[in-house]
Amino acid sequence: MGIKSYFQQRLLEKENKRNTRHKLLNNFMDMKSILVLCSVKSEKELQNWKVYFDNLPPHIKKVDIIAFINEKRNVEGKEEDVSEFVFYPHHLNWFGNLKEKSNIVKMIDYPYDLLIDLNFNHQYILNLLLVKSQSTLKVCSSLKNEISYFCDLIMKTDTAETKQKLYIDQVFYYLQQINSNGRS
Numbered sequence: 001m002g003i004k005s006y007f008q009q010r011l012l013e014k015e016n017k018r019n020t021r022h023k024l025l026n027n028f029m030d031m032k033s034i035l036v037l038c039s040v041k042s043e044k045e046l047q048n049w050k051v052y053f054d055n056l057p058p059h060i061k062k063v064d065i066i067a068f069i070n071e072k073r074n075v076e077g078k079e080e081d082v083s084e085f086v087f088y089p090h091h092l093n094w095f096g097n098l099k100e101k102s103n104i105v106k107m108i109d110y111p112y113d114l115l116i117d118l119n120f121n122h123q124y125i126l127n128l129l130l131v132k133s134q135s136t137l138k139v140c141s142s143l144k145n146e147i148s149y150f151c152d153l154i155m156k157t158d159t160a161e162t163k164q165k166l167y168i169d170q171v172f173y174y175l176q177q178i179n180s181n182g183r184s
Contacts, residue, residue, distance in 0.1 A: 008096060008124050009146065015131045016150050022111065023152055024136040028175035031113035033062040035135055037126045038118035040069055046086065049118075052165065064107055068123045087125060096124035108132050115139065116171060117151065120161040139171050 036053060040046045046067050053063045066085045085104060093099050108129055115135035119126040120143065130138060131150050140151040141160035148154050155174070160167040 004095065008127075012127060012131050012147075012150065015128065019132060019134070021134045022136055024113075025152070025178060026113060026137065026175075027178055028172055029057075029059060031060065031175070033110075033112045033114070034060060034064075035107070035110075035112040035115045035133065036063070036065045036118060037115065037130055038065065038067050039121040039123045039126060040067055042071060043069060052168075062112075064112075066104070066107065066126070066129060068119075068121075068126055070121060070123070092125060097128070098125065104129070109134055111136060113137065114175070116168065117141070117147070118164060118168075119147075120164075122146070141167060 034053070034056075036049070038046075038049060040049070046065070046069060049065060049067070053065065056063060064085065066087075068087045070089065085107060087098070091098055091100070098104070112133070112135040115130065115133050115138045117126070117130055117138065117140035119130070120141075127147050127150075130140070130147065137153060138151045139153045139155065140148055142148065142154050142156040143158075143160055153171075153174075155167065155171060157167060157170065
């Protein structure tokens, strides 16, 4: 662990102590809002995730995606849509934090029913947003040992990184089984 990683981990722990969110384990059918944190390789991959999450059951009223696209991009002459909550490497400073604060604070302060962590590239900014989030239930995979301490539900699977849609389907399946009390 380098100095930068050490200070980043310390900051995550400090932010976790400050977070006073309400923790709650709900059945999937009772959830109305989902926040997805994902790191992707291209805009096309992000579009695939948007299509996937647009096809959720109708009881889910709000789905927001915060994405880090890990590709170099020519930023000159391009006006970016900040409302989509998409970050590129040029948005981050040396430490891994956002250079400019955007509307992301409103999104992090919103009490989502579920946060799904798809940050398999271990981007620090997404880890920080996971810790700061006011979501009532945070789900991550067991592949992320350094961040699993901050999650409420850890899905133990070896295929989360390679079969991400299967991983999400497993999350939804287990949440449907929790607190079902005989409902079908």
